[in-house]
Amino acid sequence: MTSGCLISVTLILVAGVLQQGYASRILGIFPFPSISHQIVFRGLTVALRERGHELVVITTDPINDPTLKNYTEINVNFLYEDFNEDVDWIATRKKRTWLGLCHDIFPRLIQMTERVLNHPEVKRLYSPESGEKFDLLIIEMLVWPAFLPLAKQFDVPIIGMTSLGLPLQMQYGIGNPIMPSHPAHWDAEIKELGRLSFWQRLQNFVHAWRFVHFYRTDYLPRQQAIAEKHFGRGIPDVADMENNVSLVFVNQQAPISFVKPNIPKIIDIGGFHVSKQIEPLSKHLQRILDEATQGFIYMSLGTNVKSVMLSDETREEFLAAFSKLPYTVIWKFEDDILIGQPDNVIIMKWAPQQSILAHPNIKAFIYQGGLQSTEEAISHVVPVIGLPVFADQDTHVNKMVSLGVGTKLEILTVNRTGLLEAIQSVVLDGSYKQRMLKLRDLMEDKPYDSLENAVWWTEHVIRHKGAPHLHSTTADDPWYQRQDMDIIFIITTAILTALSISAVVVYKLMAYCIHLLNHNWQMISKKEKTC
Ligand SMILES: *[C@@H]1O[C@H](CO)[C@@H](O)[C@H](O)[C@H]1NC(C)=O
Ligand SMILES: *[C@@H]1O[C@H](CO)[C@@H](O)[C@H](O)[C@H]1NC(C)=O
Ligand SMILES: *[C@@H]1O[C@H](CO)[C@@H](O)[C@H](O)[C@H]1NC(C)=O
Numbered sequence: 001m002t003s004g005c006l007i008s009v010t011l012i013l014v015a016g017v018l019q020q021g022y023a024s025r026i027l028g029i030f031p032f033p034s035i036s037h038q039i040v041f042r043g044l045t046v047a048l049r050e051r052g053h054e055l056v057v058i059t060t061d062p063i064n065d066p067t068l069k070n071y072t073e074i075n076v077n078f079l080y081e082d083f084n085e086d087v088d089w090i091a092t093r094k095k096r097t098w099l100g101l102c103h104d105i106f107p108r109l110i111q112m113t114e115r116v117l118n119h120p121e122v123k124r125l126y127s128p129e130s131g132e133k134f135d136l137l138i139i140e141m142l143v144w145p146a147f148l149p150l151a152k153q154f155d156v157p158i159i160g161m162t163s164l165g166l167p168l169q170m171q172y173g174i175g176n177p178i179m180p181s182h183p184a185h186w187d188a189e190i191k192e193l194g195r196l197s198f199w200q201r202l203q204n205f206v207h208a209w210r211f212v213h214f215y216r217t218d219y220l221p222r223q224q225a226i227a228e229k230h231f232g233r234g235i236p237d238v239a240d241m242e243n244n245v246s247l248v249f250v251n252q253q254a255p256i257s258f259v260k261p262n263i264p265k266i267i268d269i270g271g272f273h274v275s276k277q278i279e280p281l282s283k284h285l286q287r288i289l290d291e292a293t294q295g296f297i298y299m300s301l302g303t304n305v306k307s308v309m310l311s312d313e314t315r316e317e318f319l320a321a322f323s324k325l326p327y328t329v330i331w332k333f334e335d336d337i338l339i340g341q342p343d344n345v346i347i348m349k350w351a352p353q354q355s356i357l358a359h360p361n362i363k364a365f366i367y368q369g370g371l372q373s374t375e376e377a378i379s380h381v382v383p384v385i386g387l388p389v390f391a392d393q394d395t396h397v398n399k400m401v402s403l404g405v406g407t408k409l410e411i412l413t414v415n416r417t418g419l420l421e422a423i424q425s426v427v428l429d430g431s432y433k434q435r436m437l438k439l440r441d442l443m444e445d446k447p448y449d450s451l452e453n454a455v456w457w458t459e460h461v462i463r464h465k466g467a468p469h470l471h472s473t474t475a476d477d478p479w480y481q482r483q484d485m486d487i488i489f490i491i492t493t494a495i496l497t498a499l500s501i502s503a504v505v506v507y508k509l510m511a512y513c514i515h516l517l518n519h520n521w522q523m524i525s526k527k528e529k530t531c
Contacts, residue, residue, distance in 0.1 A: 024135035024462050027125075027154070028057040029147050030161075031116050032140055033080040035061055035303050036372040040163035040251065040273045041140065045071075047455050056134075058122060074121045082112050083304070089389050090309045093412055098187055099211050101390065109143045110222050117146065117230045126150055126231070136462050141170055141248055146223040148241040149231040157466035158241070159458060160248040163273075164371050164392050165257060166266065168208055169215035173243040175475030175482075176263050180208035184258040186392035187211065193258070193402050212479075243475045246467035249454055251371060255442050256378070256399055265470040271443065272451040273372055274379045278358045288346060289359045292328035297423065298356050298382075299366035300332035302373065305389045307333045314414060316340065321419035327363055327427075330356060357382050363427045368411075369393030374400065381440050383432035385422050387411040405436040 026048060030041040038061040045055050046063075054070040060080060062073035092101055116122055124130055137151045141160030151158045160170070168185045171178050178184075181201035183191055189207035190200045220239045227238055246265070253270035281289065289296060299318075301307050310318070315338075322329045323342035331338070333347035341347065353373070357365060357380040367373050369388040374396045377384050384406035386397030400406035407422045426432050461467050480486045 023052045023054065024459075025054045025056070025133060026136045026138060026458075026462075027134045027150065027156075028055060028059070029137070029139045029144065029150075030057065030059050031076055031079055031112065031144055032142055033060040033077075033083045033304070036370050037140065037142075037163040039372065040269070041138075041161060043273045043451060044138070044161070044249070044269070044454055044458070047451050048458060051455060051459075056125070056132075058116065074119065074125070076116050076119060076122075078115070079112050080303075082115065083108065088309050089305045090311075090411060093389055097189060097207065098391075099189075099207060099214060102211070102214070106143070106219055106222075110219075110226065113144060113146045113223065114226055117226065126153060136458070138458070141242070141245065142167065143219075144223075145220060145238040145242045146227040146230075148238050149227050149235040151241065152236060153231065157461050158245045159461055160242075160245040161250075161269075162248070163251055165252040166248055166250045169212050170242065170248070172212050172479075172482075173239070173475065174245065174248065174263070174265060175243070175472035175477070176266060177261050177474075178208070178482075179260060181205040182258070182260075183395065184260045186395040188395075191394040191398055193398050244471065246461045247457055247470065249457075253375075253443060255439060256374065256396070256403075258395075263470070263472045263474075265467065265472070267454065267457050269450050269454045271375045271379070272449075272454065274375055275354050279352060279355050281352060281355045281359070285348075285352075285356075288328065288330075289356070289361055292361050294326045294328070295361050295363040295427070296328035296330060296359075297322075297325065297364050297366060297427075298330045298332075298351070298353075298362060300351060300353060300373070301368040301387070301389070302370050305368050307331065308335050310411075314411070317414060317416045317419060319345070320416040321423070324416075324420060325423065354380075364423060366423075369395075369397040369400075371396055375443075378405075378436065378440050378443055381433065381436045383426045383436055385409060385419075385426055387414065403435060403439060405432055405439055 026045075028041065028045050030038060032038075038059055041057075041059070042061070042063065045057050049055050049068065049071050056072045056074070058074045058076055060075075060077050062075045062077075063071075064073070065071075092104075095101055095104075125132055132154070134154045134156050136156050136159065137148075137154065138159045138161055139147055141162050148158065165186050166176070168178060168180075168187050171185065181196070181204045182188070183193060183196070183204070185208075189204050190196060192200070196204070216239065220242075224238050227235055248266050249269045250262075250266050251269055251271070253268060280286070299307075301309075307315075319338075319340050319342060322345050325344065327344065329345045330351065331345055331347050332349070332351040332353075334349055335347075338345070338347050354376055356362065357376050362380070362382050364385055365373070365377050365382045366385045366387070367377070369386040369392075371392060374384070384397075384400055386393070386400060386406055386408050387410070388394040388397045388408070389411060397406065397408045401408050407426055409418055409422055474482060480489075
């Protein structure tokens with residue numbers, strides 16, 4: 001045994017002893033029906049369990065592994081249906097603004113919140129007789145503030161977590177500096193990167209504040225009402241509880257996002273969901289990919305955006321382009337049959353994405369621009385072709401294009417020539433892959449492991465029963481003080497008033513002088529006449 005081994009064994013033993021003292025019960029609430037969100041949360045909860053804590057997790061995608069001790073799951077998988085019922089996400093792209101889309105989606109989220117709170121197992125959990133005791137609440141900080149009063153009931157601190165960048169309205173809530181006119185947040189209206197024109201910045205500015213206003217005056221009160229219905233009228237304001245969370249774990253890594261200032265309670269958890277160990281492929285798929293000696297293309301639009309939502313015309317464009325390729329195409333397609341399927345196209349209802357991306361024969365990844373897929377593509381050095389649909393997807397694809405590791409196509413109007421050109425340029429021009437390699441190295445060059453860091457911060461909050469030392473008092477300021485708007489307003493008004501007064505005085509003085517001069521001229525000319 002080398003001394004390195006000895007030291008690590010000793011460390012593990014010490015950690016084991018330490019964790020006895022700290023074993024805590026943690027409640028996790030992650031209702032968003034999207035596997036790409038869930039694998040991030042799961043990464044943390046499973047690691048916390050391995051540290052010796054006991055977890056109770058409300059999730060749409062339970063692991064369902066009975067051998068996992070101290071890990072209880074409450075399955076709310078029905079939320080997938082609630083969220084996606086009768087919506088064609090690709091069609092919603094025609095509705096341009098994010099605010100407009102949220103106006104339509106938010107009533108759905110209210111119903112979903114209500115359904116989770118009515119779930120028998122969840123009800124039992126929060127009923128006063130349950131006798132449940134916890135040390136911490138970890139909650140997806142996206143659209144679920146009605147669950148926050150649970151922290152009050154169990155008298156525990158709260159950690160917020162998102163699998164994406166933190167939505168603007170929550171950055172505002174916790175007092176993070178927001179940059180309303182910049183594309184610094186994924187929910188900006190204009191998602192172009194780089195310099196924006198004044199007009200674009202104005203649009204972003206108005207949109208950002210309208211969104212914050214909508215969230216705080218429309219959505220939060222409705223979430224408050226649901227919370228009061230289930231937890232009683234005596235609960236604190238959910239808006240306050242949201243603003244006061246101890247920490248927020250956010251997935252926003254500098255190399256692939258807009259670099260911006262953040263307060264210390266924002267902890268970057270970037271990319272820890274990417275598997276360190278790749279699951280082996282099924283024999284069947286392994287053979288197909290091994291035999292694709294010319295290379296293969298993998299296409300998936302994620303879980304909520306489904307390939308079956310593509311219009312017939314668009315699907316035909318894809319098939320026409322694919323049929324001209326010398327490569328095999330693996331398409332995550334949710335139907336049993338694909339009409340007009342060319343020989344080189346293979347459809348699968350579910351695809352082991354990370355294992356496929358890890359295969360050496362892969363040439364390119366056609367996707368919808370989801371953040372987790374982006375991170376996986378980078379981790380496996382696969383150039384991308386993005387066809388964003390909604391939410392943060394445009395921002396990520398734009399970033400990939402600006403870094404020279406992918407191209408972007410418009411999903412509503414894409415045609416066969418555009419697709420072929422995009423695939424050929426990404427595959428045949430080796431510079432995409434080279435830049436991807438550099439990006440991967442950059443992303444992996446970190447001083448610490450993101451997951452271990454997140455576990456440390458979680459235990460920090462448990463040890464100190466909260467983290468008020470990280471609270472920014474900006475969160476307690478009214479909106480007009482946040483960006484010194486009142487001061488700028490007063491100074492501007494004062495300068496304008498002083499300028500107006502000066503202008504009036506100068507005008508009056510000049511008028512008086514002209515009057516005097518005229519008067520004198522008249523006197524002189526009168527004198528001349530009388531002479
Ligand atoms: C389960 O958690 C308790 C503390 O809550 C701990 O004492 C016990 O060892 C854990 N069991 C396992 C199998 O990890
Ligand atoms: C939130 O924090 C502020 C300032 O620290 C405090 O005054 C307020 O009572 C807190 N509200 C809740 C609901 O925790
Ligand atoms: C196909 O799409 C490309 C852009 O992707 C566009 O330049 C071209 O004009 C389109 N062709 C047709 C026939 O619509």
